[in-house]
Amino acid sequence: MTTIDTTQSTTLPGAQAESLLKQIAGWGPVTTIVIHLGSVFEFKGPFPDGSVGHGFYNLNGPVPGFHGHLNLGDVDHIAFQTKPHRGRESYALVFNNRNGDTIFKIFLGRDDQGELLAHQKAAFFELMQDENSQ
Template identity: 55%
Template sequence: MLLNEQVAALIARRADQTTQAMAEQLGVTEGDLIAALPADWVTLWPGEQTEALLGQLTTWGPLTTIVESAGSIFEFKGPFPAGRSGHGYYNLGGDGGLHGHLKLQAIRQIALLSKPFMGRPSHAFVFITEDGRCAFKIYLGRDEARQLLPAQVSRFQQWQQATGLPTD
């Protein structure tokens, strides 16, 4: 059975499981799994647009940044910090909040992913490495009632229609 067919069968059984869980069930990388999702769930951009995208996300307000490692999940909720390139990394900084050093050259693709999760719609930027693994994800923010922030959803959906980062 082709990967697209296997993914469709998983979605038919439980559409709201994570892409990581789906990939593990099928024995493929998360990047391969995401590429096999329905076309209306995912838009792929080239990894070369990562730095420009991250720069624009600093103006979006609260987001949720997720890093999964060895079965553990680390989350940061808040504005995505500004960064700058130096010493081979994109260095995130600022006063408090999320800090780190991103190896942008390792990002092959950016997936703009829209799929249900835990019974609710979700939208995320998924940064996929050369070997098909997920480096990190940035999910759109939610309000106190756990509803997606409408301005972020609107902008995300506009970007999904583009083949790369709009200059808006």
């Protein structure tokens, strides 16, 4: 796993992971990244809606598509990553465990010209601002 690398210190408590994932499911295409033992797995497309069952948040995406079972109990905090990637602005929500290890990241999506999707960027900054104002 990797440790968080952000330029912002804003975080959400892990208890908000389920409600945040339900919001993200309505955002449209994003890039979800899981880094495990030196390999990087990416999924580009809508983050699927999910529901809690048997101790996991179960992703209910279409087949074929993105599926999985997330142990949200392991999410201690969610960081707002705001750092350039390859010289371009880039934003992600980084789901971390209590040791600061990254479980997975969800990057904002881009349009056909490679520009960030404006509605996602607005939602990201609204979440960050709401957390900073508390």
